Amino acid sequence: MSLPGTDPTGPLNDESYIQLLAPDGTRITSAEFDPWLEDIDGDRLAGLYEDMVVVRRLDQEATALQRQGELALWPPLLGQEAAQIGSGRALRKDDFVFSSYRENGVAYCRGVDLTDMIRVWRGNRPSGWDPYEINMATPQVIIGAQTLHATGYAMAAKFDGDDAVAVAYFGDGATSQGDVNEAMVFAASFQAPVLFFCQNNQWAISEPVGLQAQGKLSDRAPGFGIPSYRVDGNDVLACLAVTRKALDHARIGGGPSFIEAVTYRMGPHTTADDPTRYRDANELEDWKRRDPIDRLAALLSAEGLLDEALRQRVQQAADDAAAEMRAGCINMAEPGDLELFENVYTAPHPVLARQRQHYERYLDSFEAAEWGH
Amino acid sequence: MTTMTFGRAINTGLRKAMENDPRVVIIGEDIGALGGVFRITDELQKDFGAHRVIDAPLAESAILGTAVGMAYRGYRPVCEIQFDGFIYPAFDQIVSQVAKLHYRTRGRVRMPLTIRVPFGGGIGAAEHHSESPEAYFTHTSGLRVVAVSNPQDACTVIQQAIASDDPVLYFEPKRRYHTKGDVDENALEDALPMDRARVEVPGTDVTLVTYGALVQTAREAARAAEDDGVSVEVIDLRSLSPLDYSTVEASVRKTGRLVVTHEAARTGGLGAEIAASLTERCFYYLEHAPVRITGMDIPYPPAKMERHHLPDLDRILDGVDRVLGRPNSLTGLED
Structure with missing residues (x-):
């Protein structure tokens, strides 16, 4: 008997998905989705290329910082650049993102400060950024919990008569969680303007997607009454077009949508993981041939846009971003001794105040002892 | 002063909170046309509309989780958990999200939720309908937990809980719902603070x-x-x-x-x-x-x-x- 999810002829390995850019860089036309890309001229294509190169570089830098002992942990996004940049660049500023911990490419699109991106991973702060500054909640570690937050936010946007959309990012593993299924029930019942963006990167730590699902993930949403798309997650143009279409659907009162972006986690789950224990090296080689950045580079080359000047400009932008992140990491101020007591409550709490006072005296007692001798 | 039952006193407090602040919404199971299984939300949906008194699908984690999302957008949701023993499916959202988001966002995101929980036994109920789960929540930093014992407190403390910018678990002793008492509906200003015995x-x-x-x-x-x-x-x-x-x-x-x-x-x-x-x-x-x-x-x-x-x-x-x-x-x- 084969292990769940390992049947190469099963529905999970079906490559029928929306694709506008083939792995070799060939542009595939689509009457349905090309209208959503009308503004994507040469400059914008180059912009998407730059975004993907920069976030891959930032991801590598953060991994290096972890290896050098500067970060406690890092969850790499390597391989998922197209899914994150394509969808992230489709969003409006007033849309609100509720993501997992791996969507640093989306955070980059939202304009996150690069030091804020890594604060939480250095262990200096309970969270990285101010959610209201970039309209993106801080990373969610409890798998799938954020899908409910996105749904509630979308319900509230609808109460307000606002056409902002809430976007929930999650992975294939999360689709097994009750919260994700409950979120789809609520989103459908209340016709909430929420987009469920599932990056199926094939692996939930060591568990293949076949352990989570015996059919396509995108086939689940219609059972909830939610329109669904299965898209090549390594195709930045398809991700951009389909996300735009789904956002528009939500904005005009059409309710929720579900997108399964079929992609691959080329790296480990986090820097603490060792994928060689559970997956075949050939699989990675196979997915490298479908690399999201290479295929956009191939399109740019074919159109004569990827000249040396662009290559250098993009490389410089990536190196500058990495240097900025590294400097922000190394120079981050250490937290104060009593900072752990802050922001537990919004208003005074006598029991906690007393505990803090006692601990402060305890810390002071060391100083007093030193002076005493 | 008006003489009313404990249950009516909570209803009165909820009504006043909703009148005073359009951002107060109630979400729970059977709270609309039925007015809740204990009738605590009686007539509120009729008077405030289905977008403010929201009958939720039967999923407690989602009741709390969507309330978190509403709070992100500035709402002050009141979540009704139908019976004490039904709160456990929502435990993760309460403990990992509601209680911690203010801390985790360094004070940027507030979670002014009120979670109403009819609790305790003595009514000869079926299993899972008589529990006292309060210690799970008093053990959780970031939450405030209150338990009311009389109609006057029931009316004022629910309003204080809704006005609190911290999340509050509001435990209602269901076997006292029919106890009557004098209630001054306008006692809020001079009322004893919520966190005092x-x-x-x-x-x-x-x-x-x-x-x-x-x-x-x-x-x-x-x-x-x-x-x-x-x-x-x-x-x-x-x-x-x-x-x-x-x-x-x-x-x-x-x-x-x-x-x-x-x-x-x-x-x-x-x-x-x-x-x-x-x-x-x-x-x-x-x-x-x-x-x-x-x-x-x-x-x-x-x-x-x-x-x-x-x-x-x-x-x-x-x-x-x-x-x-x-x-x-x-x-x-x-x-």
Whole structure:
């Protein structure tokens, strides 16, 4: 008997998905989705290329910082650049993102400060950024919990008569969680303007997607009454077009949508993981041939846009971003001794105040002892 | 002053909160046309609309999780958990999200949720309908936890809870829903703050601490003790987190004897926390070790057995005898 999810002829390995850019860089036309890309001229294509190169570089830098002992942990996004940049660049500023911990490419699109991106991973702060500054909640570690937050936010946007959309990012593993299924029930019942963006990167730590699902993930949403798309997650143009279409659907009162972006986690789950224990090296080689950045580079080359000047400009932008992140990491101020007591409550709490006072005296007692001798 | 039932008093408080702030919404199961299984939200959907009194699909985690999302957008959701025993599917959202988001975002995101929970036994209910889960939540930093014991508090504290920028678990003793009392609907301004205990019955010999449905039982115990020449001071905690230790401590310094009673099981319960904290705070004032009169360390029993599980007047008086060193049920028992 084969292990769940390992049947190469099963529905999970079906490559029928929306694709506008083939792995070799060939542009595939689509009457349905090309209208959503009308503004994507040469400059914008180059912009998407730059975004993907920069976030891959930032991801590598953060991994290096972890290896050098500067970060406690890092969850790499390597391989998922197209899914994150394509969808992230489709969003409006007033849309609100509720993501997992791996969507640093989306955070980059939202304009996150690069030091804020890594604060939480250095262990200096309970969270990285101010959610209201970039309209993106801080990373969610409890798998799938954020899908409910996105749904509630979308319900509230609808109460307000606002056409902002809430976007929930999650992975294939999360689709097994009750919260994700409950979120789809609520989103459908209340016709909430929420987009469920599932990056199926094939692996939930060591568990293949076949352990989570015996059919396509995108086939689940219609059972909830939610329109669904299965898209090549390594195709930045398809991700951009389909996300735009789904956002528009939500904005005009059409309710929720579900997108399964079929992609691959080329790296480990986090820097603490060792994928060689559970997956075949050939699989990675196979997915490298479908690399999201290479295929956009191939399109740019074919159109004569990827000249040396662009290559250098993009490389410089990536190196500058990495240097900025590294400097922000190394120079981050250490937290104060009593900072752990802050922001537990919004208003005074006598029991906690007393505990803090006692601990402060305890810390002071060391100083007093030193002076005493 | 209006005479009304406990349940009507909560309804009145909810109505006032909704009138005062358009950002207050209620979400729960069967709270619309039905008015809730206990009718606490009676007529509210008719008067405020289905977008403010929201009948939710049957998913407690989603009731809490969507309320979190609404709070992100500035709303002040009131979540109704239909029965105490139904709160556990929502436990993760409450403990990992609601309680921690203010801390995790360094104060940027506020979670002004109120989570209403009918709790406790004594109504002969089916399984999972009589539980006292409050200690799970008092153990969780970031939450405030209150338990009301009378119609006036029910009306004012629900409004204070909704006005709080911290998340509040609001425990309602369902067996007292039909108790009547005088309620001043406009008492909010001069009301005792939500996080303060109240000396319910003044006394000098024994401090008897409780909350929720057992406040009434404790009052009856104090009356019975008085007939026996013992003066019992009854304290209604009202707030379970934070605990108002200054009020309890002042009483114990005076009486030297402490009895804590609650319906919840003993081990790891609030009685343990109160006994330990008061022992730390006023050890030299104590004439006897604090005594806990609580539910048994068992799953909530079937209806015909619950009278053995729930503390009642006689068990409380037995505890009073113990702290007084009088003959009691445990006299002569080697530890």
